[in-house]
Each structure stands twice: as C-alpha cells, then as structure tokens.
Amino acid sequence: MGDEAAPPIIIPTNYGRIDEFDDISEDWIQYTERLNHYFIANNIESMEKQRAILLSACSKKTYKLMRNLSAPQKPGEKIYISTYDDIVKLVTDHQNPKPSSIVQRCKINSRSRQPNESVSQFVAELRQIYEHCDYKATLDDMLRDRLVCGIKEDRIQRRLLAEPGLTFKKAMEVATAMEMAAKNAHDLQVQEPKQVHKVTIRNEECYRCGGSHIATDCKWKDAKCYVCDKKGHLAKKCRNKGKQNAKEKPKFKQQTQQGKVYPKQRPTKTHFVEEDSDDMEDTYTKYQLEGKKSV
Structure with a gap:
C-alpha cells in the first residue's frame, strides 16, 4: 500500500466572475x-x-x-x-416595478426611427418597449407594423409595402439588406474632385503714377509731366512717352543788366534718361513748385 499513488487533488475552477451590483451602471x-x-x-x-x-x-x-x-x-x-x-x-x-401596458403601448405607437439610427438599433428599441405591452401572440405582427410605419425612409417603406405576405422576420431582413446596400454603394462611389476656379484679384492701378490706388487719391495728381508738359501724371505713365523722347530744350534769351549786354549762353547738352523712380519724380515736381514760387 505504501507504493500506491496518492489521489490527485482536484482544485475547483470558477468560470467567469461576479462583481458587486452597481445600480448606476447596471440594471x-x-x-x-x-x-x-x-x-x-x-x-x-x-x-x-x-x-x-x-x-x-x-x-x-x-x-x-x-x-x-x-x-x-x-x-x-x-x-x-x-x-x-x-x-x-x-x-x-x-x-423595476412592472410598467403600465397602456403607457408602453402609447410609447410604441409614437416611436419612429431616428435620423442616425440603424434598422437593427430601431428594432432593438422596439423590442425593449414591447416587452411590457402584453401583446403575447400578436407581438411579431405589432413589431412588423411599427417597423414599416416608423422606418422613416420612403425607399425602404415602399419596398416593404409591396412585399406580399410580409412577416416581421422578412421585413427585418429586407430593411437591413437595403440599408447595407445603400451604405456599400456610398462607400464605393468615386467622389469627383471639386473644380476650383482660380480667382485673380485685380488691383486698381493709378493712371497717374502706376501705384495700387485710385487716381483721385494719388499724391501726384497736381504734378506736371516733363515729357508732354501736361499736368496730372508722371512721365513714366505718359501716353506720349513713345512719341516724344525728350522735352524741348528751353530757349535762352539774351540777358541784360543795367544796360550791359551779355552774350547768349550756350545751353548745356542734356540727354534724356527715363527714370521710373518716384524719387526722381518727387525732385522734379519740387523743382516745378519752387519755380512757380520764384515767378
């Protein structure tokens, strides 16, 4: 007997576990x-x-x-x-006191599918409400009617109404299949890229100086062009710039002072240099204004 093996110790194994009841998170x-x-x-x-x-x-x-x-x-x-x-x-x-069957039936008759609610979610909510309606043998017929009336989608509703001998099981299958088909078609649809038209913002160019403002606000509106001798624009925006490359040279009169006659001064040769700089225009205009004051 000393050679006999000891019987194995059987340790009971528990499957799953039971937590404490929490009335906030669980019914x-x-x-x-x-x-x-x-x-x-x-x-x-x-x-x-x-x-x-x-x-x-x-x-x-x-x-x-x-x-x-x-x-x-x-x-x-x-x-x-x-x-x-x-x-x-x-x-x-x-x-969980048993709710009134009349109240539950009123709830079920006013229950419709919500905009973001799937067919399966809608049916699950219907089953939960119907649990206390005491319809018993007519439960499937009531579920079918509420599913058809409350589906809130014309395409599925027309298909269910056209189905002969419709049962709740068949209505559930058809509605779920049509919902899934619509979702799959939407996912497979190739979305065409939206055309984007280029919009070019055109800045108003001043015809007096070429700046990005309206002509009435231009600081050179009283300036005199040294190309055409006209007032109201700078030389770089002159329309006659291609026709006249330089301003006419001023004529020098013989100068006299106290009866003395001086020989005519030979004017210095001046070459016209086109300059688009605002500084040059500013200097020229200042010269014009000072000349007017001296006169």
Whole structure:
C-alpha cells in the first residue's frame, strides 16, 4: 500500500466572475441574469449556495436594501423569504416595478426611427418597449407594423409595402439588406474632385503714377509731366512717352543788366534718361513748385 499513488487533488475552477451590483451602471434584472449564467457555468445548483453567493457578492447598499425590504427578518433567515428566487423577486419588485401596458403601448405607437439610427438599433428599441405591452401572440405582427410605419425612409417603406405576405422576420431582413446596400454603394462611389476656379484679384492701378490706388487719391495728381508738359501724371505713365523722347530744350534769351549786354549762353547738352523712380519724380515736381514760387 505504501507504493500506491496518492489521489490527485482536484482544485475547483470558477468560470467567469461576479462583481458587486452597481445600480448606476447596471440594471438589477441584467445583474441577476448574469448571476444565473454564473451558476450554470460553475454547476452551482444548491439554492442555499446561490442565495449565499448573492448575499456576499452584492454591494453594501444592495444588502442594506434587502434587509429593509425583508424586515423584521434578515435576508438569510428561513422564515418568510427563504430562497434565492424570493430575494431576487423582492428586489426586482422594488427596483423595476412592472410598467403600465397602456403607457408602453402609447410609447410604441409614437416611436419612429431616428435620423442616425440603424434598422437593427430601431428594432432593438422596439423590442425593449414591447416587452411590457402584453401583446403575447400578436407581438411579431405589432413589431412588423411599427417597423414599416416608423422606418422613416420612403425607399425602404415602399419596398416593404409591396412585399406580399410580409412577416416581421422578412421585413427585418429586407430593411437591413437595403440599408447595407445603400451604405456599400456610398462607400464605393468615386467622389469627383471639386473644380476650383482660380480667382485673380485685380488691383486698381493709378493712371497717374502706376501705384495700387485710385487716381483721385494719388499724391501726384497736381504734378506736371516733363515729357508732354501736361499736368496730372508722371512721365513714366505718359501716353506720349513713345512719341516724344525728350522735352524741348528751353530757349535762352539774351540777358541784360543795367544796360550791359551779355552774350547768349550756350545751353548745356542734356540727354534724356527715363527714370521710373518716384524719387526722381518727387525732385522734379519740387523743382516745378519752387519755380512757380520764384515767378
């Protein structure tokens, strides 16, 4: 017997986990549904063990609620509330009282598909509301009618109305397929690049000096052109610049002073140099103005 191997130690393995119940992030019914799946996955069939897991896993707030609802007895005492199902029902009746079927039917009759809501999302919302409408055997027919009336898309609605012997299952398949086809076609569509037309901003050019302003605001509007001797523009903008390359040379008269006669002065040869600089124009205009004052 000393050679016999010791039996293997079997360590139970738990599948999944149960968190504390949080009434802010989860509904009580959903929590108990997850708890039931946990019991099935781990082969927990004993009602006493199920009750003990529930009482130990629930939050402090939930346990206090159970105590208040089961007073004067405690949740674990076997007097009136003895089983796991009794405790679950006690909290369910408090947390999720059964809504009025009339109110739920009014909600369902006014429920339509929202602009950014998919067909599957719309149907899921309908099922949730229909849960408390007590339609029972006529549930599928009511879901079909609400889907057709509330789909809010003419193309899908016309197709559903044209379908003979339409059932809720068929309506769901057709609406979902048409929605997916429209989405795929939109994704495959080649978007043509938008044509962009070049817009050239044309600056107003002053005909007096060539600057980017209107002629009435030009500082050279009173200047005298030394090409054509006309007032109101500079030489570089003169229209006669190609016809007349230089201003006529001034004639020098014989000068006399106190009866003395001086010989005529030979004018200095001057070569015309075209200059577009505003400084030259400014100097020339200043010379003109000073000449007027001396006269």
